[in-house]
Amino acid sequence: MTLNRFLILLLPEITLTVVAFLVFILDLIIGGDEVRERRLQWFAFLGVLLALVATILIWPLAEAGGLPVAFDVGPGFGGDVVPMMTLDGLALFFKLITVLMLAIIILSAGEYVKVHTPFRGEFYAFVLLAGLSIMLASAATNLVMIYLSIEFLSITSYVLTGYLRDDVRSTEAAIKYFIYGAAASAVMLYGFSLLYGATGATGLVEIATALATGSVTLRWLVFPALVMVLAGLGFKIALVPFHQWSPDAYEGAPTPVTAFLSVGPKAAGFAVLIRFLIVALPAFQVNWSAMLAGVAILTMSLGNLIALWQTNVKRMLAYSSIAQAGYMLIGLAALAPLAESWTNGLNALLLYLFAYLFTNLGAFAVVIAVEDRTGSANLPDFSGLIRRSPFLAVSMLVFLLSLIGIPPTGGFMGKLFVFGAAVQRQMILLAVIGVLNSVISVYYYYKIMRPMLFERADDAEPIRVTPSMRLVVGFSLAMVLAIAIYAEPFIRLATESAQLLLAARF
Amino acid sequence: MIPLYWWLIVAAALFCIGLYAVLSRKNAIAVLMGIELMLNAVNLNLVAFWRYITPQALTGQVFAIFVITVAAAEAAVGLAIFISVYRMHGSINVEKLDTMRW
Secondary structure: OOHHHHHHHOHHHHHHHHHHHHHHHHHHHHOOOHHHHHHHHHHHHHHHHHHHHHHHHHHHHOOOOOEEEOOOOOOOOOOOOOOOEEEOHHHHHHHHHHHHHHHHHHHHHHHHHHHHOOOHHHHHHHHHHHHHHHHHHHHEOEHHHHHHHHHHHHHHHHHHHOOOOOOHHHHHHHHHHHHHHHHHHHHHHHHHHHHHHHHOOOEHHHHHHHHHHOOOOOHHHHHHHHHHHHHHHHHHHOOOOOOOHHHHHHHHOOHHHHHHHHHHHHHHHHHHHHHHHHHHOHHHHHHHHHHHHHHHHHHHHHHHHHHOOOOEHHHHHHHHHHHHHHHHHHHHHOOOOOOOOOOOOHHHHHHHHHHHHHHHHHHHHHHHHHHHHHOOOEHHHHOOHHHHOHHHHHHHHHHHHHHHOOOOOHHHHHHHHHHHHHHHOOOHHHHHHHHHHHHHHHHHHHHHHHHHHHOOOOOOOOOOOOHHHHHHHHHHHHHHHHHHHOHHHHHHHHHHHHHHHHHHHO | OOOHHHHHHHHHHHHHHHHHHHHHOOEHHHHHHHHHHHHHHHHHHHHHHHHHOOOOOOHHHHHHHHHHHHHHHHHHHHHHHHHHHHHHHOOOEHHHOOOOOO
């Protein structure tokens, strides 16, 4: 592969990197000027749109089994070229998710960042870099690259969580996130080292080959390695029992960062988990399928049960997102790669994630809009929202219905596919517990709806919604409804992204 | 030559000591030191596996160097966070950080 082609394949990543560093530099030059600092937000947004265009441009280049992203260094350097990343349906799908997430977060953060921190430009640069790390993680095919990109994501997330240096909660959230995160990634890394020792390879495909050909002397190391890697990635996704950091980090972090934490690290964790399990360890599917099913049950149930008595909306949505990750995990646990039906587990997970992206980010955008006005995000702050801003209230209602999984919303489609996959694999218990959990979750989502729709506010003044916020909430709302009503293209997107990976490995 | 298992046992012991420090120490700096011990156990593992299993390819060594580099970056961000926590809370005792719970 020539250098030019190599650069084209990396176009979305390069765009994000360049824009992020330009934002850093421009922020140094124009720092302190409020009007011009506002333009940095639009500049960052423009960069994200460019990355979206780049992603669409390279879309047709993906091949079944993945196109290795590497170029010939020429004879002068010697040695073999080891491709660290791949371009396949899964990588492209997660690039798309990342870009959409960045666009929504950057647009909804403007007012919040202006009020809460003097370091405004850098914020957007960090968000862009965090997005870059998700793109890298979802394309990584080598343990070294997986570790580097996950750690890149972790470090930017720690910085973003503790972004409000003069806020008691933000700093506390950052230190908790940091200590849990650093320990979890060390455990994951120990698993990687065992896997390398057992197979003598760090590439995912090479690991699978070594395991399949039976030349592995230290095969007993693979199972502990699998458990440790699951712990590390489970931390990023916030699966029970590795979830303790997430409520504190979500509550303490600046709200736009909370929105990011509820989607970004989860997406990256799922991308790596999918690739790791399906590409490197198909031989151990019996082991990991059972393990994931158990973790999914724990995650859904605990997330929903603890969410029942939360009074802070950010914290409630934190537990809700733990539960949502549990539903998504069902898709991977019930993976049936050769199924000739509408759901094979993996496309269910991807569709669920796609709907969850818009639902959760939309809900957080409403929380940010309310918080900009009231200064906090407790349940009473939402009372009378239907009178103060009918647009925000109706949108929030749809987002909450989608989180419950009531048609016609995207969340319903996701749940339909995920539970369908479980039923198809005869994992009836898993599906039943999933449905029961959806029923339980109605109670706490209703706790947000009730003050919003039926209670009177002390402060009845209308909430002014900025144009960018209106755009974000409107777009998320449209997408949440579209995923259910015009479902076909979205299902095709998820299925094709999944199919390329599955076809090559099974 | 010393058998591979001896190296693995030393690395596993180091990892467990590090994990114990993370779980039991109250001072955040001591917790960070525990994390560094865990990462060094990984490095020991990687280099030992490289020497005994794939001495012809440098993968294990390169991986270890990456781990050392990233650990430095992580420690830098961690210490910066500790400083801002100390400024706001007056202590970096992780058990006293309980503004938010359940």
